[in-house]
């Protein structure tokens with residue numbers, strides 16, 4: 634285990650928030666993770682695991698032990714002519730993992746191309762984009778219990794995935810360090826999901842009538858590049874809020890004033906609203922206070938123009954939550970993990 638003290642966390646979070654870590658452990662194997670847990674116990678510290686820091690808002694200096702999970706390696710096992718199990722260590726970059734799958738012509742994660750961050754965080758919030766979530770191809774994961782160092786396996790059922798949710802973000806928050814994740818992917822007869830309008834439009838623009846998984850990935854990459862700010866240029870953590878699920882009565886109430894409200898069916902008597910539409914309609918798109926802002930093109934994304942503190946971004950998010958609640962009666966929930 635490599636241990637550092639009093640380190641700036643700015644390079645460790647895509648918001649580019651400049652707080653300090655009192656103790657930062659970099660682990661590249663399971664033994665180092667066990668050592669980090671021992672150190673933490675001896676020093677009586679809390680623990681914060683980080684991957685790519687792309688879903689994190691740091692609002693204060695961190696006295697707890699920060700553990701950067703840098704485990705590497707990808708293995709695969711064909712389980713039939715149609716199916717392969719692919720296991721990636723938690724510290725593998727997510728997009729590089731997707732690229733690896735595409736190079737091997739393994740289908741199932743192509744719609745999730747270019748999502749920042751690492752494999753280990755992918756089950757945390759059941760990452761999703763363009764009509765797919767990782768739960769659709771998830772097989773199992775291995776995790777270390779931070780309380781006693783034991784190793785446990787979780788399958789899709791015990792991971793309790795939901796929309797941007799899992800047991801690891803809720804009931805078992807902070808209990809496990811995810812070590813590796815196994816996906817069940819197709820080796821042939823790939824089932825493409827191009828139902829998301831923008832994908833089929835992009836494929837048409839590319840002149841592709843019978844797309845491959847590689848084409849779908851290229852289409853997704855092109856759409857994402859045109860829509861989302863690159864954290865290397867403008868600090869952000871992607872969608873800051875979840876799309877809220879509300880009762881249909883509330884939707885109808887909103888619709889009576891705003892006939893153009895964006896909503897999708899979400900199970901018996903409920904609808905999912907587009908949080909971006911609510912925030913934009915409330916007038917926040919492009920708003921800036923100091924270096925904290927709401928992105929000018931995508932209201933769901935909060936940004937750091939340079940030197941915003943985590944507290945300033947958090948306060949802006951709270952003002953958005955309060956205002957949307959006042960105007961629409963809808964409670965927005967943060968998707969980003971606030972520390």
Ligand SMILES: Cc1cc2nc3c(=O)[nH]c(=O)nc-3n(C[C@H](O)[C@H](O)[C@H](O)COP(=O)(O)OP(=O)(O)OC[C@H]3O[C@@H](n4cnc5c(N)ncnc54)[C@H](O)[C@@H]3O)c2cc1C
Pocket residue numbers: 647681682683684685686687688689702723748749750751752753754755757758759760761762809810811812861862863864869870871872970
């Ligand atoms: C531009 C942009 C676009 C994005 N688009 C999407 C999108 O389309 N869909 C989507 O779902 N998300 C999206 N995100 C959010 C983010 O990329 C994902 O949530 C990603 O999975 C986070 O990975 P990470 O390694 O950066 O996690 P981190 O930010 O480092 O950590 C996130 C949470 O997971 C915990 N954690 C991380 N690794 C482990 C581990 N190994 N074991 C236990 N806990 C761990 C952390 O403690 C923290 O609570 C986007 C972010 C950005 C910046």
